[in-house]
Amino acid sequence: MQRRDFVRAAAAASLFPLAARAQGTWPERPVKLILSQPAGSGPDILARYLGEQLSRTWKQPVVIENKPGGQNVIGAQAAARSPADGYTFYYATTAAMVTNAYTFKSLPYDPVKDFVPVRLVGRSPFVIAAGANFPVKDLAEALAKAKAQPGGISIATEGPKTFSGMLADTVANLGGVKLNHVPYTKAPDALQDVIGGRVQLVCLPDAALTAYIKGGQVRPLAISTTQRSTELPNVPSLSETFPGFEYAGWNGVFAPAGTPADVVARVNRDIESVLKQPEVAQRLLALGSIAEPKMSVPEFDGFMRGERERWAKMVKTLGIQPE
Template sequence: MNRRQFQQALAALALPLAAPAARAQSWPDKPVRFVLSQPAGSGPDILARQIGDQLSRLWQQAVIIDNRPGGQNVIGAQVAARAAPDGYTLYYATTAAMVTNVFTFKSLPYDPARDFVPVRLVGRSPFVLAAAASFPAKDLPDLIARAKAQPGMLAAGTEGPKTFSGMVLDSMAATAGIKLNQVPYTKAPEALQDLLGGRLQLVCLPEAALTAYIQGGQVRALAVSTGKRLPQWPQVATVAETLPGFEFTGWNGIFAPAGTPAAVVARINADLDKVMAQPETAQRLAALGTMAEGPMSPAEFGSFMKAERERWAVAVKTIGLQPE
């Protein structure tokens, strides 16, 4: 082999290593699509548009929001899972689509773990156990004591037994060894009206749905579902302070179809770090009841997802939830 042939052979060996880096450098050269399972105007939609607008400035390409609501996230998840794994279609997903659907459906037409690769966690949304200001219980230990003294006599409004709020409530009650009568509502404001009207004693709802009522003094927060107290409500204890290890939050995250080049995933992750570091992003998320997440690599997000699935598997077994 002469010198020229040797150099050509070295160049040929380097091509497979250079290709992913070259793809990441040239990506994106056309618009990027965010698939959402929620309708336009919903909380996730507003957040996705905020993040998409800022990414479009970085990328000098449009970020198109493709709303595919319905089927309890199944429609949107399928669209995203079947998209070409080239980095031009991303799935802006919630806890339900990527974790809890596995436990509430007997079968899913997509596999959250197999059909997607994690890109980055965007933010976490606390849930709050609350009562009307006139309710005698002042905190969670007081509530537990009253529930044990009056088994099955306290009614709690949620978004439904197989929704996040319903499962959080049932898991908390089971862990505490109490019985609460869960009353499902299709809209949070309806549950709050019944709470204020005395037809309910409790609600378990997203923080965003309760903030105005708590600030107005009509509703008292008894506990939050996060592992740590919320900076905006430092006086409100976590459930975990009474029931150690209890931690459940809703979240938003970005995923790519399985097979998307790792270099492209890393590029999107790095650009999301830049967007999430901007104060206006954190402020926008906070206004919608979501805590912005600090830097998180795709591998760290993958570990987070594994822990979430394990956490929910235990919770579902504890409450005896049956898939349909």
């Protein structure tokens, strides 16, 4: 064989895997989604539902691997160190990819350098609610009571440096009051104390509160999105009290840095196709996540830059020091 023919053949062979993927042979084996949360948690339920839909599209199983602990650090680190071969992805939340960078002095993974954004799946609003026996009918009254009783009103959150804790502090800061944090690792424990009157307020994802709201055990005061929720249409948005305010968690899919761009683009398109199905969007809404109907890879990358900038300002305003 002539030398130039050999070089051409070698070049063609090196391009074959990319061409094969582009022609639709990917995936040829099961795809893994790593989570930082335990089985049965909100993100886990969402990821498993999305995985079921994608497995139908790909004709391959989507395996969920739970690696909880360390405020998302264990799972994120495992995902960052996974092979960038297009068969392992990270189903992440805001904490792992944004807020941890501002609340930890150091992380064993880099949310920016170690991952490639693939697709935003949905946004998860939070709700501030009061126990049924706490005599306030709206957020304004709750803030007025906190102002009249400095240090006398407590709010159940997941901790002062968690997503719910920072939301509670932001609202208190905007309202010119101080709320006492009572941290909980489990939402049911927090809600039992709020229902029992030991804590006056609670701030958690709406999915964790919906059943208690419908049962009349807690009274919703505000939802953290700019618009009211179709699931809770009578609950005012925080932007109605503080114009322009928006504070929603989100969940999305990321890939280890170096994952082939064509696979990233394929996964983005396939997730978008799934999310456009009305029954899927409705199911996600029932699970506490508002499906994102359209977002390309570059748009998701831009979204992530905006999130990092927004959170950097918020953390500075609250005076949060990394630990």
